[in-house]
Amino acid sequence: MKLADGLFLESCREVAKKYPGIKYNEIIVDNCCMQLVSKPEQFDVMVTPNLYGNLVANTAAGIAGGTGVMPGGNVGQDHAVFEQGASAGNVGNEKILEQKKANPVALLLSSAMMLRHLQFPSFADRLETAVKRVI
Known part of the structure; x- marks a missing residue:
């Protein structure tokens, strides 16, 4: 999936350069879900493509009670x-x-x-x- 996400990542990196005061980080979705379960407080705002957003949102929903x-x-x-x-x-x-x-x-x-x-x-x-x- 890393290769297929090229345009999305390229766009995110371009926007991140315009706002150097805002922390920007990339994480692979399976590791993101694992980190979300084990240490959710490390996350604030997430920007994802639709498929990954659904995976992350459902993981977060499970943590919060469904x-x-x-x-x-x-x-x-x-x-x-x-x-x-x-x-x-x-x-x-x-x-x-x-x-x-x-x-x-x-x-x-x-x-x-x-x-x-x-x-x-x-x-x-x-x-x-x-x-x-x-x-």
Whole structure:
């Protein structure tokens, strides 16, 4: 995969040169997932291609308690989309809904992310506080 990631890595390196005050590091995805499990505090922001991002996000979701509690957001220059992070495990799953086991936490936390993005921090804080009280 190292060879196939050439353009992505080239672009990242180019951007990193423009911002020398921001630490930039490269890591192979399997080692990244292992490091994420063993020493997650070393990570802050990750930039990955889609496939690797899914692998890393699902690993992080497992650490945090599963996809049912992981918010997600994709923020671009002009638009933003907020959704349940990692794989959408219980969204639209009839069996889980019938058993009343669906977990709305990730969707609620994603809504808080959206509210914060839209400059409504007090509403985001209220929603996050309510979720924390329930958990």
